[in-house]
Amino acid sequence: MNLYTTELRRLGKRRFVRYLTLAGLLVLVAVAVGMFLTNQKIGPAQVAEAERVAERDYQQNVAMTQQFRAECERAKVAGDAPRDRFPEDCSSITPPPRDAFQAEWHLPATFEFREEFAETLITVTAVLALVAFVGGASFVGAEWSTGGMMNLLLWRPQRIRVLLTKLGALLSALFGVTVLAGVLWTAAFWATGSLRGSTAGMTAGAWQSFGLTGLRGLALVLLAGALGFGLASLGRHTALALGGVLGVMVVGQFGLGVVLAMAQVRFIESWLLPTYLLAWMNKKVTLQDWAACQASYTGECEPLTRDITWQSSSVLFAVSLVVVLGGAIWSMRRRDIT
Amino acid sequence: MPDVTREAEMAAVLEIEGLRKTYRSRRRGTRQALDGFDMRVEAGQVHGFLGPNGSGKTTTLRTLLGLIRPNGGRMAILGQEVPAALPSVAGQVGAIVESPQFFPHFSARDTLSLLAGAGGVPQTRVMEVLELVGLRERAKDRVKTYSLGMKQRLAVASALLKNPKLLILDEPANGLDPGGIREMRSLMRDLAASGMTVVVSSHILGEVQLICDSVTIISLGRRVAAGPVAEVLAEHSGNGLRVRLEAVTDLPHAADLLTRAGARVTPHDDHLLVYDVDKPATVTRTLAAANLYVSELATLTVDLESVFLELTATAPVPGQHRQVDQSVVVDGSSGDPTTSNGGWGV
Numbered sequence: 001m002n003l004y005t006t007e008l009r010r011l012g013k014r015r016f017v018r019y020l021t022l023a024g025l026l027v028l029v030a031v032a033v034g035m036f037l038t039n040q041k042i043g044p045a046q047v048a049e050a051e052r053v054a055e056r057d058y059q060q061n062v063a064m065t066q067q068f069r070a071e072c073e074r075a076k077v078a079g080d081a082p083r084d085r086f087p088e089d090c091s092s093i094t095p096p097p098r099d100a101f102q103a104e105w106h107l108p109a110t111f112e113f114r115e116e117f118a119e120t121l122i123t124v125t126a127v128l129a130l131v132a133f134v135g136g137a138s139f140v141g142a143e144w145s146t147g148g149m150m151n152l153l154l155w156r157p158q159r160i161r162v163l164l165t166k167l168g169a170l171l172s173a174l175f176g177v178t179v180l181a182g183v184l185w186t187a188a189f190w191a192t193g194s195l196r197g198s199t200a201g202m203t204a205g206a207w208q209s210f211g212l213t214g215l216r217g218l219a220l221v222l223l224a225g226a227l228g229f230g231l232a233s234l235g236r237h238t239a240l241a242l243g244g245v246l247g248v249m250v251v252g253q254f255g256l257g258v259v260l261a262m263a264q265v266r267f268i269e270s271w272l273l274p275t276y277l278l279a280w281m282n283k284k285v286t287l288q289d290w291a292a293c294q295a296s297y298t299g300e301c302e303p304l305t306r307d308i309t310w311q312s313s314s315v316l317f318a319v320s321l322v323v324v325l326g327g328a329i330w331s332m333r334r335r336d337i338t
Numbered sequence: 339m340p341d342v343t344r345e346a347e348m349a350a351v352l353e354i355e356g357l358r359k360t361y362r363s364r365r366r367g368t369r370q371a372l373d374g375f376d377m378r379v380e381a382g383q384v385h386g387f388l389g390p391n392g393s394g395k396t397t398t399l400r401t402l403l404g405l406i407r408p409n410g411g412r413m414a415i416l417g418q419e420v421p422a423a424l425p426s427v428a429g430q431v432g433a434i435v436e437s438p439q440f441f442p443h444f445s446a447r448d449t450l451s452l453l454a455g456a457g458g459v460p461q462t463r464v465m466e467v468l469e470l471v472g473l474r475e476r477a478k479d480r481v482k483t484y485s486l487g488m489k490q491r492l493a494v495a496s497a498l499l500k501n502p503k504l505l506i507l508d509e510p511a512n513g514l515d516p517g518g519i520r521e522m523r524s525l526m527r528d529l530a531a532s533g534m535t536v537v538v539s540s541h542i543l544g545e546v547q548l549i550c551d552s553v554t555i556i557s558l559g560r561r562v563a564a565g566p567v568a569e570v571l572a573e574h575s576g577n578g579l580r581v582r583l584e585a586v587t588d589l590p591h592a593a594d595l596l597t598r599a600g601a602r603v604t605p606h607d608d609h610l611l612v613y614d615v616d617k618p619a620t621v622t623r624t625l626a627a628a629n630l631y632v633s634e635l636a637t638l639t640v641d642l643e644s645v646f647l648e649l650t651a652t653a654p655v656p657g658q659h660r661q662v663d664q665s666v667v668v669d670g671s672s673g674d675p676t677t678s679n680g681g682w683g684v
Contacts, residue, residue: 002455002458003455003456005455006452006455006456007456009452009455010452013444013448013452014443015443142441143441146439146440146441146442147439147440148439148440148441150405150435150439151439151440151453151496152453152456153404153405154403154405154428154431154433154435155428155453155456155457155500156425156428156456156457157403157404157421157424157425157428158425334407336400336405336406336407337400337405337406338400338405338406
């Protein structure tokens, strides 16, 4: 048994990591089951029911309009019509057109796999990235705080090798869990689409697009794991990673957002991390500034826009990874182990 | 045969020369944790490594094992320079440093199994060492349910897992019950008899005197004494004599006579302690010439504890509260100890 397989075993034996992973997977199961239960297939019966409801709503509206108009005319004749209740001219009270009551508005929720599956990949990525970050931080943080790292270094006095092997074990475990979860997730939503919606239009191109989104999600999960691992290793405690993230979220994101809003900075979202996460997953996020009017050829006021692309996200992620992991490696090499 | 030649002939399992470690703190200045420390342990010995709290014992062991980066000096284990050769030599060194620390939610068996996996040791060895330290029945229990003594046993088991040539134990008896201490003593003797070299750091000096072949005493980061236990004790007995007379009332006169004869005398109620005499006969001859007759003349024997307290100047003084790091510095040229406060800011 070598160091890598030992570290994989150690990771698997960590109770917190097991429970955390299980909790994350249960959340995903709950979402998948919820989506299955809240969607249904659209057939002639559902369409007929929706049309019946739309017609019923239209007729009710017509009846109410006629009743209101009659009350208005009676009040005008009697001369005691309250000003704020009825218009000047009762003939202006007319029922809405029939096409204002669309049957499709009354159709039950249905899952269009081609249209909606990409959005669900963001959900699965978010949950697994959180698990990866906390699990990665705990894996190495607990080793530092309980003296396990020191014990291990007495056996394998190769600091960088030990650290990177641990990271490798973590990332490969995350890779395995994410790929497995991704496959099960796809299968679950394919079943939801097949039984509670539609899987029509799934061309090779559509699958390729989902595949690429899934790969970006996988990369994000691995990045989160590596950052949690790196931060906890830098601070030699799990709490540093969790506290650091809390600090970044509260001070760096919420606080920064408030300050930038007060300073009336354009495109505040371009300073906030979630924008880059979304841009990474969706390939592009277009920010709009409605305070700025860009006149179009037709004279309409168009907002000023700024695109955040997955490439800019990748630069941010790469820099974060280099800084955190580089710092952890430097710290491992230079700092005494006491 | 000169000492240097004799030392060269004996295989050194552990050598430390001029080891220095300096801690710098913006707030508290600079502290020399190790100040040119030397140590030598020969093969097959049980070697005691002694020193007061904060004297640099654990820093030395951590530095030796690659956990702390030294500022200078030379170290070698089994003839190989460390830390450069640590990866190759680590498989032959078992160590526990300071208090035993293990992941509390793993069982003893899992803990050792993971270490064995990391070190390439056969898994069958895990139960062997757990049996050896008396933890076989509790092998599946989580470490967090263990007492300090049981954790200590587990730590020793982890150090023995590799079947090392050099075993370094930092306070192995810490937390052990009397039976456990005796078992530990017996275990160390057996290991040494099997050819293993054992370096043991302990504050239970009676134990050290019982089981160790040689000792190194450190104070404020420097070696203040080293060598076989018997030699260290002999060097620091001071050739003192306890002298009793037939009549206690003659003691002041006897003290006066001996002082004039060049001896250093410390009077007590019913006897005198006499130092710096070339041989016991000098005392009897001097006193007999003045018609004072000796009823008891005995060479003073010292134990390791008193030598330790003398060398490190850490003996308790009534009415004083000694601070950690308040110990002794030995001037390398004269060998005369001078007390110093070696804390931060030295």
